[in-house]
Amino acid sequence: MELNGAAAIITGGASGLGAATARALAAEGVHVTVFDRNEAGAKEVADEIGGKAVGGDVTNRDDCEAAVNEAAEGAPLRIAVNCAGTGWVGRVINRDGTPHDPGAFGFIQQLNVIGTFNVMTLAAAKIATTEPLEFGERGVIINTASVAAFDGQIGQLAYSASKGAVVGMTLPAARDLSVVGIRVNTIAPGLFDTPLLAMLPEEARAALAQSVLFPKALGQPDQYGQLVVSIATNAYLNGEVIRLDGGIRMPPK
Numbered sequence: 001m002e003l004n005g006a007a008a009i010i011t012g013g014a015s016g017l018g019a020a021t022a023r024a025l026a027a028e029g030v031h032v033t034v035f036d037r038n039e040a041g042a043k044e045v046a047d048e049i050g051g052k053a054v055g056g057d058v059t060n061r062d063d064c065e066a067a068v069n070e071a072a073e074g075a076p077l078r079i080a081v082n083c084a085g086t087g088w089v090g091r092v093i094n095r096d097g098t099p100h101d102p103g104a105f106g107f108i109q110q111l112n113v114i115g116t117f118n119v120m121t122l123a124a125a126k127i128a129t130t131e132p133l134e135f136g137e138r139g140v141i142i143n144t145a146s147v148a149a150f151d152g153q154i155g156q157l158a159y160s161a162s163k164g165a166v167v168g169m170t171l172p173a174a175r176d177l178s179v180v181g182i183r184v185n186t187i188a189p190g191l192f193d194t195p196l197l198a199m200l201p202e203e204a205r206a207a208l209a210q211s212v213l214f215p216k217a218l219g220q221p222d223q224y225g226q227l228v229v230s231i232a233t234n235a236y237l238n239g240e241v242i243r244l245d246g247g248i249r250m251p252p253k
Ligand SMILES: NC(=O)c1ccc[n+]([C@@H]2O[C@H](COP(=O)([O-])OP(=O)(O)OC[C@H]3O[C@@H](n4cnc5c(N)ncnc54)[C@H](O)[C@@H]3O)[C@@H](O)[C@H]2O)c1
Pocket: 011, 012, 013, 014, 015, 016, 017, 018, 035, 036, 037, 038, 041, 056, 057, 058, 059, 083, 084, 085, 086, 087, 111, 115, 144, 145, 146, 147, 188, 189, 190, 191, 192, 193, 194, 195, 196, 197
């Protein structure tokens, strides 16, 4: 797909993988709308790349609708990338014998699954109204899972369940949207050097880097952005989940 002149919405675009995606797509001539609950951060990234910023919550359908409408103003919306999400640590039975907090479990599904569902469905409805391009293609949706969807570690019950759901939505969404020429793919990142991991002490980050097969390094957010551009431009890539992880397989803990 030709990216130059198309519009994109990036959730979680104020930070980490989403911000890197916003920069990578803008460099290809895409009109980027950064949608994040951190409105000031979204504005900072948008100002840097000459894009638009919308503050809001991906779990709120009205916020998502407003953001998608804004993204589709002025250029045909063809790309939606879901990066908003977060993790949670909690075991089925915690060390003190108490069961997993159901509220925390629900919160993570709400953010990582329903948030992705909201923007995917609303963006798809909007992309479906654009003029078809070569081969009848109208656009692409890229969701973010995690290697935790496959190698969930101790304490990752809620997070792995949510990312497993993002993986599980990929093929049916691609099948549903094939009739309107919209592709759906999912990236499952390994360990990336984003503010999420920056909170760890340097020693812990170095140890994590050593656990990667090759290269022995944390992933850089721009490598995620690079894959987004590649997926968006390659019209034959559809219904796929791609691990971007330096070959890591996470151990139990
Ligand atoms: N960093 C990693 O190593 C890694 C690994 C695997 C998967 N992931 C996934 O990648 C995605 C991005 O992670 P990151 O490392 O860039 O994190 P990050 O914390 O740097 O960025 C996440 C962004 O999402 C926004 N956000 C959170 N909740 C929101 C909501 N309800 N509505 C709108 N925006 C919201 C935050 O404000 C933030 O800007 C997440 O889904 C995460 O689970 C990250």
